[in-house]
Amino acid sequence: MSTLKGMVHQTSNGTAVVVVQESVYSLEALFRTCYLFTDRCYLFLKRVDGESIEVHITVKNEATGLDALVGEFCNELIDQRVRADISRESGKIREIIVAQAFAEGNLLDALGTTPGRDDYNEDPLGIGDSSEHRNS
Numbered sequence: 798m799s800t801l802k803g804m805v806h807q808t809s810n811g812t813a814v815v816v817v818q819e820s821v822y823s824l825e826a827l828f829r830t831c832y833l834f835t836d837r838c839y840l841f842l843k844r845v846d847g848e849s850i851e852v853h854i855t856v857k858n859e860a861t862g863l864d865a866l867v868g869e870f871c872n873e874l875i876d877q878r879v880r881a882d883i884s885r886e887s888g889k890i891r892e893i894i895v896a897q898a899f900a901e902g903n904l905l906d907a908l909g910t911t912p913g914r915d916d917y918n919e920d921p922l923g924i925g926d927s928s929e930h931r932n933s
Contacts, residue, residue, distance in 0.1 A: 805867055812855040813867050817874065819848050826877035827852070833873055838866060 807813050817827055827850065831840045834854070838861070841853040854870060856863055884891075 805871070807863070811859070811863060812853060813863055815852045815854060815867060815870060816845065817850045817852055819850065822874050822878050823881060826874060826881055829877045830870060830873045834866075834870055837861060 805813055805815050827842075831842070831852065834840060836857075838857055839855040841855075843851045843853065845851050852870070854863075854867060856866060
């Protein structure tokens with residue numbers, strides 16, 4: 798097991814410890830990453846100090862390479878961190894899109910951008926006419 802400047806070290810055969818700095822990776826990113834690896838390894842988390850958490854990784858299957866698994870774990874930490882950053886940056890837009898998708902009418906029309914459109918009493922496609930749907 799190669800050491801990545803003190804971040805990863807092997808404690809015993811089949812087990813490695815990854816030290817995660819909370820100043821770099823949030824607890825949310827860490828737990829999401831751990832969850833993705835529960836099918837391939839056993840994970841134990843231990844707070845070392847106010848800024849660091851040790852993640853003890855033990856492979857479930859002897860055939861699984863520990864080095865590769867730890868490398869994938871570290872890469873997934875980065876992926877989860879970036880996902881959280883993107884989510885924070887685009888959260889408002891996503892909320893508008895989801896609200897628009899589930900709204901009865903057009904939310905933008907309700908704000909007055911196109912007055913008179915999308916009145917729920919109008920049914921240009923005949924969706925409310927149940928007689929057509931009964932015969933299908």
